[in-house]
Amino acid sequence: MIKFCMRIFSLVALSASVLFLLINSTFAGNQTKVGFVYLTTPGDHGWTYAHELGKQMVEKRFGDDVKISVVENVPEGPDATRVIRELAKQGNEIIFTTSFGYMEPTLKVAKEFPNVKFEHITGYKRSKNVATGNIRFYEGRYIQGVVAGLMTKTNKIGYIGAYPIAEVIMGINAFAQGLRSVNKDASISVIWANTWYDPVKEADAAKVHIAEGADILAQHTDSPAMLQIAEKKGALGFGQSTDMSAFAPKAQLFASINNWGPYYIRKIEELKSGKWNTGDGPDHWAGNDWGGLKADMLIISKFQNMPSGVAQKAQEALDSLKSGKINIFAGPLVDNTGKEIIPSGKSLDDGALWGMNYYLKGVNGKIPG
Amino acid sequence: MEALILTIIATSIPLLLAATGELITEKSGVLNLGVEGMMLSGAVGALGAVLWLENPYFGIIAGALSGILMASIFSIFTINFMTNQVATGLGLTIFATGLTGLAGAPLVGKTIPSLPKIEIFLLSDIPIIGNILFKQDFIAYLSIAIIIIITYFLKYSKPGVILRAVGDDHQSAHSVGYPVKKIRWYATCFGGMCAGIGGAYIPLVLTPHWSEGMTAGRGWIALALVVFASWIPWRIIVGALIFGGITIAQLVGQARGWPIPSQILSMMPYLATIIALTIISGRISKNNSVVPASLGKPFFDTQ
Numbered sequence: 100m101i102k103f104c105m106r107i108f109s110l111v112a113l114s115a116s117v118l119f120l121l122i123n124s125t126f127a128g129n130q131t132k133v134g135f136v137y138l139t140t141p142g143d144h145g146w147t148y149a150h151e152l153g154k155q156m157v158e159k160r161f162g163d164d165v166k167i168s169v170v171e172n173v174p175e176g177p178d179a180t181r182v183i184r185e186l187a188k189q190g191n192e193i194i195f196t197t198s199f200g201y202m203e204p205t206l207k208v209a210k211e212f213p214n215v216k217f218e219h220i221t222g223y224k225r226s227k228n229v230a231t232g233n234i235r236f237y238e239g240r241y242i243q244g245v246v247a248g249l250m251t252k253t254n255k256i257g258y259i260g261a262y263p264i265a266e267v268i269m270g271i272n273a274f275a276q277g278l279r280s281v282n283k284d285a286s287i288s289v290i291w292a293n294t295w296y297d298p299v300k301e302a303d304a305a306k307v308h309i310a311e312g313a314d315i316l317a318q319h320t321d322s323p324a325m326l327q328i329a330e331k332k333g334a335l336g337f338g339q340s341t342d343m344s345a346f347a348p349k350a351q352l353f354a355s356i357n358n359w360g361p362y363y364i365r366k367i368e369e370l371k372s373g374k375w376n377t378g379d380g381p382d383h384w385a386g387n388d389w390g391g392l393k394a395d396m397l398i399i400s401k402f403q404n405m406p407s408g409v410a411q412k413a414q415e416a417l418d419s420l421k422s423g424k425i426n427i428f429a430g431p432l433v434d435n436t437g438k439e440i441i442p443s444g445k446s447l448d449d450g451a452l453w454g455m456n457y458y459l460k461g462v463n464g465k466i467p468g
Numbered sequence: 469m470e471a472l473i474l475t476i477i478a479t480s481i482p483l484l485l486a487a488t489g490e491l492i493t494e495k496s497g498v499l500n501l502g503v504e505g506m507m508l509s510g511a512v513g514a515l516g517a518v519l520w521l522e523n524p525y526f527g528i529i530a531g532a533l534s535g536i537l538m539a540s541i542f543s544i545f546t547i548n549f550m551t552n553q554v555a556t557g558l559g560l561t562i563f564a565t566g567l568t569g570l571a572g573a574p575l576v577g578k579t580i581p582s583l584p585k586i587e588i589f590l591l592s593d594i595p596i597i598g599n600i601l602f603k604q605d606f607i608a609y610l611s612i613a614i615i616i617i618i619t620y621f622l623k624y625s626k627p628g629v630i631l632r633a634v635g636d637d638h639q640s641a642h643s644v645g646y647p648v649k650k651i652r653w654y655a656t657c658f659g660g661m662c663a664g665i666g667g668a669y670i671p672l673v674l675t676p677h678w679s680e681g682m683t684a685g686r687g688w689i690a691l692a693l694v695v696f697a698s699w700i701p702w703r704i705i706v707g708a709l710i711f712g713g714i715t716i717a718q719l720v721g722q723a724r725g726w727p728i729p730s731q732i733l734s735m736m737p738y739l740a741t742i743i744a745l746t747i748i749s750g751r752i753s754k755n756n757s758v759v760p761a762s763l764g765k766p767f768f769d770t771q
Binding site for chain 2: 139140142143144172257288289290291293294296297298299300301302303304306307308309310311313322323324327328331345346463464465467
C-alpha cells in the first residue's frame with residue numbers, strides 16, 4: 100500500500116514538474132538569450148562602438164523579447180575562448196563574436212556547444228553552427244576615391260593601412276578605382292602601420308604623408324588621430340567605422356559608417372522562427388552575409404567640407420553603387436606593374452576579392468611580404 | 469625635410485622624458501618597470517585637467533602629479549614593504565592600464581586645444597634651425613632643461629653623488645648615515661613625474677584625444693633607452709632621436725617606396741639596444757660597471 104502511494108506520489112510529482120517545465124518554457128520561450136563579445140570597451144568612436152550601436156538597435160527592436168549579455172575588452176586568443184565558452188554555458192542561444200581574431204576561438208567553442216548558434220564577424224571559416232558576417236567596406240572606399248580625386252590639388256593621396264591582408268588591400272584598390280574614375284593623374288601612397296590601433300603611430304604616419312605632399316588622407320586603422328592631424332595641418336580625410344566629425348569638423352569629408360543593427364536583427368529573427376542557417380555554399384567567401392550599401396550595412400555620412408559640385412558627384416557614385424550601375428571591379432583591370440588582372444567584359448567575383456595580393460593601377464609601391 | 473625633422477623630434481619627446489626619469493630612478497637602485505603605466509596615467513590626468521580647467525599648461529602639472537601618484541604607490545610597496553621590484557613594476561603597469569581605462573571612460577570622444585609653440589626671441593628667426601629648435605612647445609624645452617640639470621646633478625653636485633652611492637651600494641650608504649629609503653622615494657617620484665609629463669605630451673601635443681592604452685608600448689621603449697644610453701643622460705637624447713628617427717624613416721620609406729622592408733627598420737632600435745647591452749656586459753666583466761650595482765635589490769635597514 101505504501102509502495103502504491105509512493106508510486107502515485109512520484110507520478111504526480113513527475114507530471115507536475117513536467118507541467119512546470121512546460122509552462123516555464125512557454126513563458127520564457129519568447130525571450131531569446133543573445134551574447135556579444137567586444138574587442139574593446141565601446142567608447143564613442145570606431146569599430147566596437149559601431150557594434151554597440153547595432154546591439155542598441157537589437158534592444159530597441161526586440162525589447163523584453165531578448166536578454167543581452169555583453170563582454171567587453173576581450174583580447175583575441177585563449178581569453179576569448181574562455182569568454183565565449185562562458186557565454187555559451189550561461190544559455191545564450193546566439194553569440195556574436197565581433198572581431199576577426201575570434202575566428203578560431205569561436206569555432207572551438209562551437210564544436211563543444213552544437214545547439215548554440217555563433218555569428219563570427221569578418222571571419223571566413225564556418226561550421227555547422229558558425230555563420231560569418233561582414234560588410235562590403237570597400238564600397239565606401241570607392242566613393243572616398245571619387246571625392247579624393249576631385250578634391251586633391253597635389254594629386255597625392257596618403258593611405259594608412261593596418262595590415263596587408265585582403266580586406267585592407269581590396270579597400271585600397273576600390274579607392275584607386277574611384278580615384279581613377281575622376282582623376283587619372285592622382286596616385287595613392289600606402290603606409291602600413293602594422294597595428295589596428297596606435298594613435299601616436301597613426302598620427303606620425305599622417306604627418307609623414309602630409310610632409311611628403313599628400314593633401315587627402317584615408318585610413319584603415321581605428322583611432323581618430325589621422326583626422327586630428329589633418330585638421331591641424333589643413334589637409335582633408337575620411338572617417339573610419341563611425342562619424343568622426345567631432346574630432347575634425349573642418350577636415351572630415353565624410354565617414355563610411357558600419358551599420359550592424361539590421362544584420363543582427365535579421366539573424367535573431369531567423370533564430371526565433373527556426374530558420375537560422377549559415378547559408379554556406381561554394382561561392383560564399385565572406386560568409387552568408389556580406390552586405391554593403393544596398394543592404395544598408397554600410398552607411399555614408401553627410402558630405403561636408405567640399406563644394407556642392409563634388410558632393411553631387413559623390414552622391415551620384417553612391418546612388419550608382421546602390422542601384423548596381425557601377426561594378427567597382429569590372430574589367431579591364433590592370434595592376435600597378437602593368438599586368439592584366441582581368442580583361443574587359445569580365446569582373447572579379449567575391450573569391451577573387453579575398454585573394455587580392457596586388458595593387459591596381461593608381462597605387463604606388465609594392466605590397467610588403 | 470623640415471616637417472619630417474619636426475615629426476621626429478615630437479615623436480622622441482615622450483621617450484626622452486620617460487627615459488630620463490627612469491634613469492634617475494635606476495641610479496638610486498630602484499628598477500621601476502611601471503613606466504608604461506605612469507605614462508598612461510599622465511596622459512589621462514593631463515587630458516582630464518585640460519578639459520576641466522581649459523588651459524593646456526594645467527595639463528602638464530596634472531600629468532606630473534598623476535605620474536608621481538603612481539610612483540608613490542610603487543614606492544610604498546617596493547621601498548617600505550620591500551616587495552619584489554620587477555613584479556611590482558609589472559603590476560603597476562597592469563593596474564594603471566585598467567585604472568586609466570576606467571578614469572578615461574568619460575573623456576573618450578572629447579578633444580582639447582594643443583600646447584602652443586613658443587618662439588624664442590630672435591633665435592626662432594634663424595632659417596631652418598630656428599624653426600626646428602626654437603619654435604617648440606614648453607615640454608620640449610623642459611625636457612632638454614631636465615637633461616642638462618640632471619647631467620650636472622649626477623656628475624658635480626653632492627646630492628647627485630649621494631644618489632649614485634645609494635644606487636651602487638645601499639648598505640655602505642646606509643652605514644655612512646644616508647637615508648636610503650627617503651632618497652629612493654624621491655628618485656622614484658622624480659621618475660614618475662617625468663614619465664607622467666612624457667605621457668601627458670601625447671594628448672597635449674601629438675594626438676589630442678584619449679583612448680585606452682594610447683601610449684601603445686612607449687614606456688617599454690623608454691626602459692630600453694635607459695639601457696641603450698648606459699645610464700648616461702646625454703645619450704638618452706641621442707637614443708630617443710634614433711628611436712624616433714627610425715620610426716619615422718620606416719614610415720617615410722613606405723610612403724616613398726624604398727626597397728627596404730619596413731620590418732627591418734622597425735627592428736633596428738631593438739638591435740641597437742641588444743648591442744648596447746652586450747657592450748655593457750663586456751665592461752662589467754672588466755669590473756668597470758656602469759649599471760648601478762644595487763639595481764633592483766630591496767633594501768632592508770635592519771641588516
